[in-house]
Amino acid sequence: MSEAIDLSLYAKPEADGTLGMDVAVEGIACGACITRIENAVKRLPGVIEARVNFTNRRLHVAWSDALTEPSRILQTLQANGYRGHPFVPLRAEQEEAAEARRLTRCLAVAGFATMNVMLLSVSVWSGNVTDITPETRDFFHWASALIALPAAAYAGRPFFGSAWQALRARTLNMNVPISLGVILALAMSVVETANHAKDAYYDSALMLLFFLLAGRAIDHAMRRKTRASAGNLAALRAETAHRFTGDELVSVPVAALKCGDRVLVKAGERVPADGEVLSGTSEIDDSLITGETARRKIASGAVVYAGSLNFSGVLTLRITAGGGASLLDEIEKLLDKAASTKSRTLRLADRAANIYAPMVHATAALTLLGWWLAGASLHDAVVTAIAVLIITCPCALALAIPVVQVVASGALFKRGIILNAGDAIERLAQIDTVVFDKTGTLTLPEPRVVNAADADPELLHMAARLALSSRHPLALALAREAVSAIPFDGAVEEPGQGVRVIIGGEEARLGSFEFCALSRWVPAFAGTNGNDGGVSHIYFAHADQSAVFAIAQKLRPDAVHIVQALRDLGLDLHILSGDRAEAVRPVAEALGIPQWLGGLKPAEKIALIETLKGQGRRVLMVGDGLNDAPALAAAYASLSPISAADLTQTQADAVFLGERLMPVYEAVQITRRARSLMTQNLWAAAVYNVIAVPVAIAGLVTPLIAALAMSGSSVLVTLNALRANQKGRSL
Amino acid sequence: MNVLVYLLPAALGLGLLGLFAFLWALKSGQYNDVEGAALRVLCDDDIEP
Numbered sequence: 143m144s145e146a147i148d149l150s151l152y153a154k155p156e157a158d159g160t161l162g163m164d165v166a167v168e169g170i171a172c173g174a175c176i177t178r179i180e181n182a183v184k185r186l187p188g189v190i191e192a193r194v195n196f197t198n199r200r201l202h203v204a205w206s207d208a209l210t211e212p213s214r215i216l217q218t219l220q221a222n223g224y225r226g227h228p229f230v231p232l233r234a235e236q237e238e239a240a241e242a243r244r245l246t247r248c249l250a251v252a253g254f255a256t257m258n259v260m261l262l263s264v265s266v267w268s269g270n271v272t273d274i275t276p277e278t279r280d281f282f283h284w285a286s287a288l289i290a291l292p293a294a295a296y297a298g299r300p301f302f303g304s305a306w307q308a309l310r311a312r313t314l315n316m317n318v319p320i321s322l323g324v325i326l327a328l329a330m331s332v333v334e335t336a337n338h339a340k341d342a343y344y345d346s347a348l349m350l351l352f353f354l355l356a357g358r359a360i361d362h363a364m365r366r367k368t369r370a371s372a373g374n375l376a377a378l379r380a381e382t383a384h385r386f387t388g389d390e391l392v393s394v395p396v397a398a399l400k401c402g403d404r405v406l407v408k409a410g411e412r413v414p415a416d417g418e419v420l421s422g423t424s425e426i427d428d429s430l431i432t433g434e435t436a437r438r439k440i441a442s443g444a445v446v447y448a449g450s451l452n453f454s455g456v457l458t459l460r461i462t463a464g465g466g467a468s469l470l471d472e473i474e475k476l477l478d479k480a481a482s483t484k485s486r487t488l489r490l491a492d493r494a495a496n497i498y499a500p501m502v503h504a505t506a507a508l509t510l511l512g513w514w515l516a517g518a519s520l521h522d523a524v525v526t527a528i529a530v531l532i533i534t535c536p537c538a539l540a541l542a543i544p545v546v547q548v549v550a551s552g553a554l555f556k557r558g559i560i561l562n563a564g565d566a567i568e569r570l571a572q573i574d575t576v577v578f579d580k581t582g583t584l585t586l587p588e589p590r591v592v593n594a595a596d597a598d599p600e601l602l603h604m605a606a607r608l609a610l611s612s613r614h615p616l617a618l619a620l621a622r623e624a625v626s627a628i629p630f631d632g633a634v635e636e637p638g639q640g641v642r643v644i645i646g647g648e649e650a651r652l653g654s655f656e657f658c659a660l661s662r663w664v665p666a667f668a669g670t671n672g673n674d675g676g677v678s679h680i681y682f683a684h685a686d687q688s689a690v691f692a693i694a695q696k697l698r699p700d701a702v703h704i705v706q707a708l709r710d711l712g713l714d715l716h717i718l719s720g721d722r723a724e725a726v727r728p729v730a731e732a733l734g735i736p737q738w739l740g741g742l743k744p745a746e747k748i749a750l751i752e753t754l755k756g757q758g759r760r761v762l763m764v765g766d767g768l769n770d771a772p773a774l775a776a777a778y779a780s781l782s783p784i785s786a787a788d789l790t791q792t793q794a795d796a797v798f799l800g801e802r803l804m805p806v807y808e809a810v811q812i813t814r815r816a817r818s819l820m821t822q823n824l825w826a827a828a829v830y831n832v833i834a835v836p837v838a839i840a841g842l843v844t845p846l847i848a849a850l851a852m853s854g855s856s857v858l859v860t861l862n863a864l865r866a867n868q869k870g871r872s873l
Numbered sequence: 874m875n876v877l878v879y880l881l882p883a884a885l886g887l888g889l890l891g892l893f894a895f896l897w898a899l900k901s902g903q904y905n906d907v908e909g910a911a912l913r914v915l916c917d918d919d920i921e922p
Contacts, residue, residue, distance in 0.1 A: 172912070173912030173913065173915050173916060174916075176909060176912060176913060176916070177916050194909065195905060195906040195909060196906055196908045196909030196912060197905070197906045197907060197908045197909060198906075243899060246899055246904075247896060247899065250892060250895050250896060250899070251892065254888055254889070254891070254892040257888070258884070258885060258888050261884075278877070281877065285881055289885070
């Protein structure tokens, strides 16, 4: 296409007066890609900087005024075999990056201080059992205080701030016992040092901060990674529209469309935004919006919705962008309601914290009281109570869940499942009922040739190769059968009718029944217009040979297998579809799912899910259509294929890639395993406390024991978490 | 034990040097693309044969 591309939405001025843009790049696979892309882009006149970030598959480009056409950057990528999608980084992503850097800085300071204080502490411990002089010991303790106090003040801020907020709101969170433990341990150590005591707890306080910060940093790194891949997906999906500027057509990103703009939608393209048809007639496929597979005829004056597929003719639209778009309005209203009534599931870690924090404080207070009543000096009672606080501080608890989450989300990522929500793992693990949408979820999102096996292979290959020259949706489906991706030279497309080309001196035609002039050889199929139970036909004629190809929605290749596997896991399966009952029945029968309903409106889907929830079930909704978005939000957990509508994807807990249904099964398996590991880790932390707390209450904890107990339990839960990566029972 | 008076600050100073080196590396974006850095080291396109 020689059409100009308008990138002004993405190019942002940088500090040095140049323009900068971020591009998500598809196809970066190895180290060689980095240099190839950077060298090619840098060769463009005016490009000052091009840097590939391999970790999140992005390219940052900066250029000066010398580069007159920024769209050449994307063309250069294309010429080298990569597809670039410019995007504007989300605010949330930038904030998370800043927070991650802050945590890493705190972690570095805590790590530095812990190592140095531990060096001094080990000297004191070995000196205490040999011949250290009190003066040297005091010197070492003061040196430790000099390192520990500023370091803790800096590295502890993430905890102190959150604890202070919780206390002001008169609640408790995990940060309250942590902050209290650290501050009291440091304060007591300073007092003990001033009194020339033998033991101080600087190392314990710092080690505590270090382990806790490690847990947070890991948790954050995971969320950042999912956020980055979600951002790339959004960029991949941001489509362009052809907008009229005067009489000129300019390709603009859909996000830049404004109300009142006139746009052109060619056959085979998706409608970029809600609008009203100004001119042209066509058939519209609304399956992404309503799940309905039968096509709708439209003419000027009709209203079309973003995401609909323009099937045959060329349309000119005026964008109305939601204003009066009754369908979208209704869906958004339902969505708001569903999201607000969604019972907020309490995360495992929060639940543990709610039980844990009061228990720790009560134990410490009772220890203080008990020793004091038993006649110990106030000083000894306080020291013992603080030792209890230190030993119970939830190091292992803070690592127990984030490490499992990181390992599990990595395992999911490897299998093509990208998490959208932080607590998705816990919720996915608990489901007992699965509700599937039909169109695009159980079936492939794009129609396929269903009679390919019966057709003459030579004719099929010829027809498929000819189909490469057309943008018509039926031709696109046929083109997927092509063996070679090289179109015929000189193929001519007659809009709305078909394609023709001369092969071996004879004309070949692909298209409608009339276009191929086939009445001599084959009778036209009933319902040629494609509304025959969702099956459409495309005809092909070459010399005296002819063929007819039936094109329809096809089940995902492993759907039958996976549905059986899910049933074997003890899950209850349902199909709720917006499509007509006649279209749903064959799918339900092929998969052996007796509980199915068709022709449902979005509100009815929600009502059915609420009914299931009312029976105490935890429902996983798998769906892709815009009409599924409210149901996804209402369900306990949700999954979407990558082909889903934008709004739907943002509602789903996780998005899966590829043609297969396997990720649904794997998501359930991996998250269940992860959850059992989380529970195991929490129990391991509890057992540790059961052993360590009596020792602390008895007043037998020395700083050495505290150090060993804390690091030992943290290493234990981390090692246990790594088991989440082990291969689960394969299918 | 008087040797501690200058050995201890020396050890701390070296540690701090390492800490600041790390913080500088973090700030200058050297940890933004850890996977890419591992691959870039293998590129020898810039070396004339």
